[in-house]
Structures are given as C-alpha cells and as structure tokens.
Amino acid sequence: MSQEPSPEFVPHVIELTSATDGKIVKVHLSPGRAEVTRVYTLALEIGVNQIKISGLPEEIDDTIRVEGRGDATIHDVSVTPTPLAPSNPATERAVAREYRSAENEARRYKDASFFLENFLRKVELVPCDHAQIPMILRTYEHASSKLDNRLIYMEEELEKLRLRRTPLSDLMPLTATVVMFAEHAGEAEIALVYAVPNASWNATYDIRIDMKSEDAPFSIRYKAVISQRTGENWDGVQLTLDTFTPKLDTGVPSLGLCRLTPVMVQPAQPRQCSRERSPRRDVVCNSERYRARSRSYTPPHRPPRSMPHATVPVSGFGGLNATYDVPGLISIPNEAQAHIVTIAELELDASFSWLVVPKLDLSAHLKAQVKNVSEYTLVAGPTNVYIDGSFVARSRIPDVSPQESFECSLGVDPSIRVTYTPLSKKVSSSGLINKTATTAYSRQATIWNTKSIVIENLKILDRIPISEDSQIVVKLIKPALSLSESPQSPSENRGILDNAGGYQLKTAKSSSTLLRVAENVSAQWEGEDGEEGTGKDGRISWLCTVPPQGKVSVNLQWEESTPVDMMLAEFEIVRCCSIIKFNAATAR
Structure with a gap:
C-alpha cells in the first residue's frame, strides 16, 4: 500500500x-x-x-x-x-472577424470624411444661392465633427482588438x-x-560664468538625462544613479609581440609650384596632401536669483564610481522620451586663459582650468556654455574625480576683438660675386578688450618659416628671441643646423628666453602643448595683460636670405590626431 x-x-x-x-x-x-x-x-x-x-x-x-x-x-x-495558454479556435476566429469588421468601419468613416472635404472645395464651382452658404457650412461642421469622433472611437477599439489578438505571454x-x-x-x-538592458542615464551640464565680476565665478549645473525602454513603467520608484558601467567581460588582456622587418619604399616627391628649378630637399611623409596657402589670407571676423533646482546627495563614492540617490519618488514611463533630473549645482575653482591665433582665426578662444573641489564625480558629457547670461558655445566635460583638475574649452569670447594687418614685404639684394636676395616681412596683431575688467593670461600665437636647406637663412628680427643652447650650437648667435631637418635659422642676440617686448607683453618660443619651446619649429607666443577698454599690439618681423636665382616653395605642416601632414607648396 x-x-x-x-x-x-x-x-x-x-x-x-x-x-x-x-x-x-x-x-x-x-x-x-x-x-x-x-x-x-x-x-x-x-x-x-x-x-x-x-x-x-x-x-x-x-x-x-x-x-x-x-x-x-x-x-x-x-x-x-x-508556456503558451491553450488557444480556442472559435474564439480566435471571432476576434479576427471582429477586427476585420472594425477595420472596414474605420475605412468607411475615412472615406466619408474625404468626400465631405472634396464636396466643400467644389461648392464654389456649383451655382447656388449665397444665402445657403452658412447652412452648408453648419451642415459640414456637424457631419465632419461626428465622423471625427466615430473615427477616434474606432481607432481605440482596433487597439483593444490588437491586444486581444496578442496574448500577454507573447509580450x-x-x-x-x-x-x-x-x-x-x-x-x-x-x-x-x-x-x-535598454535603460540608461547620461550626464549633461550647463556652465555659467559671470565675467563682469572680478572673481568670475564658475558654476556648473550637473544634470542626468534618463531614458528607459524596458517594457515596464517605473511609477513612483526610488531611483539611484550609478556612475560605473558594469564590465561583462573580465578577461585579462594578453600582450603580443611586435616585430620589425625592412621594406623598400620609393620616396614620394611633393609637387611644388615654381617658375624655375631650384635646389631643394625632398620632403617625405606617409600621409601627404597639398593645398595652396596665401601669405595675405585674412580670416573673416566672427560676431559675437532664479528658482533653485532640487539636488541629489552623494550616497557612495569610490574613485570614479559614485552613486546618487534621487530625493523623493520619481516616475519614468516606458518610452523613448528622456527625463532630466538635476544632480547638483556646483561652484568650482577656475582660472581663465585666452588664446588668439590670428593667422587662422580672428577670435579669442576662452579656456578654463577647473578644479573639482566638490564631492561629486563628474561623468563625461556635453555642456552648454553661458557667459554673462548669453549662450556662447557647446563643449564637453571629461570624466573627473573629486579634487581632480581638468581643462574645458568655453568657445569664443565675443568681447575681445582682434585685427591682423596684411603681410608687408620688402626685397633687397647684396654681394658682388655671390649675390644674396633678402626679403623682409612684417605684420601686426592688435587685441581690443571691450570688458570693464582686466584680461590676464591672454596668449597670441604666430610663427615664422623654418628652412629645409642650408642656403636658406631665416632671421627673426622682432621679437628678438634667441634659440636655446644645444651641443651642436655652442655660440649664442649663429646659424643652427638641425641634424634631422637640416634647416638654418638666425636670430638677433638676446640673453633670456622670456623677453619683455612692451608693457604687460612678453614673448617666448612656443613648444608642444603650450610649453616653452626651443625655437626650432618657428612658433612664437606673446603673453599679454590687456587693461579694461584697452588694447595691446604685437609685431612680428623676420628676414629670409637666399641666392638671387633661387625660388622658394613653402610647405605647411599640419598636426592632426598626432599625424603630421604636409599641405600644398606655393611659389614664393
């Protein structure tokens, strides 16, 4: 049993x-x-x-x-x-028949509405008593309103029938x-x-700067853009935001080998525009493209206590990983529309600097060096930049931990105006047997400060050509900067022959690398990433302080000496994504 x-x-x-x-x-x-x-x-x-x-x-x-x-x-x-619910064939056929009947009825309402529209357009072509027109319009309005209501009702019925035809287990x-x-x-x-999956949040920011005040406060509104398409509605939920993205692949990377093997490469010959042959060196680059460049090119001038937001406290922090608890309960439906929540209003420490490259752009580009003194971790995201209440640019903020500093581009400052004179050129010759042609170039950049405060840390960047041949000598006149000492150049004022490029550059004698050229203006050689350079790439920067409603001017002068019968070709080197490219040659 x-x-x-x-x-x-x-x-x-x-x-x-x-x-x-x-x-x-x-x-x-x-x-x-x-x-x-x-x-x-x-x-x-x-x-x-x-x-x-x-x-x-x-x-x-x-x-x-x-x-x-x-x-x-x-x-x-x-x-x-x-498991799928057992189906009843008779019920399924009845629902399908009801659905087709509703579709036909909705189509008839649409046809009737289309007929009324056409009839009203043709009334003016049919002879009739003008006194009947108001009655025709009232009849049309009554009939079309009734058809619209019936059509809306039938569309709702069709949606209900669609849900009846699709079981919940399929959804x-x-x-x-x-x-x-x-x-x-x-x-x-x-x-x-x-x-x-299909749920996410992204950081977005509003940067507001008040340049009218002396301390120029730098405030950031930190916002979260939330969207979800999970198939469920989040109604009255407690929401926590996490800055960390889970890693589903935890495999340890394996570093392979890198081998070098010789390969024969035919040197590329850059095309140069010249009226006669001249001695030159070959310029070789893996990625070459050329375009003509004019000496006298001048770029166009570019035109120029609210209600507080609820903020989100930091509930956890660990390096770049932080969690924020959104206060109260929040509802986010299952839809593509994004919802924005303010995480924090931050007042951060910032120092400002301006960069002007008049050879390329007659604008003053504003940058800020910011330190995140808050307890919030900033997630990389786009930002809108407002200066003195006006929207000026869109920029981007990187991933930033608390107490970490970062640089942020703030767009063009319209209150600083720049003028750049056309290139002045004077030619002379010297020598009896070996005649030398000397061409003197000069141009001036002027910065106007229309603000009511002093502008400090403004940098003007320009350049002079560098020689690729020992017969071509470039001499910097103003500012009178000297090249840095090196084992190959023991004297202070001699031509320096670069072992790699073979160029020669002469400068007037000077005893310091940072040279004061005027009141509140100093000049130096510009190196990589804004650091002080050696002068071998020909880039020069002026560091300026511009008074309120005032201006500063800087002058650039240099000479190029060549044999009389030599034509010069100018190659422009463009640095893009750490790749050096050579732009087109132009005859000089």
Missing part, C-alpha cells in the same frame, strides 16, 4: 502576475543597465510554497535574485519561458518560480531583483 506524502511537503502553488500583483519600488540605474526591485505580498501556507510570477520582461539576465521578509526560507529560484514571455518553505502560515513579502 503506497504512503501518501505529508501535507507539508505537497507544494502550495501561488500564481502571480508581475504587472498587477507586484510593484516596482526601487531602480538602481547605471549607464546601459538598470537593476529593478519589484515587491510582492502573499499568503504562505505551512510547508512548501511554490510562487510562480509571470509577465516578467523578456530580456532579464541571470542576475535575478529573491529577497524576503517573513517566517520562511527561500530554497530555489528559476526563470523559464511562460512578457518569462516566468520566475520561487520555492519557499514556511514553518508557520501567514503573510510574507518577497522582493524580486533583476537587471534589464
């Missing part, structure tokens, strides 16, 4: 529907992923309880877990596809099964925690 199982080991099955029987109470959102906590309240029986929760999102991964409160023990959690095809053992019967609460 078989023994029946004890009642406490016969599973008590509880079936729940996720959307109606549970509520999302918490969402932990990181870029590209959301961890959702949904809570269910249920009545447990003594013994084994099997809770089946259907209607879960299709794309939940294997990170699902269950937490609970009550006098019970969680034994097992599994996720399986929801939310996963079911979670939780096995629990209860020692006592009673009410319990379980929380289903699972991660879903």
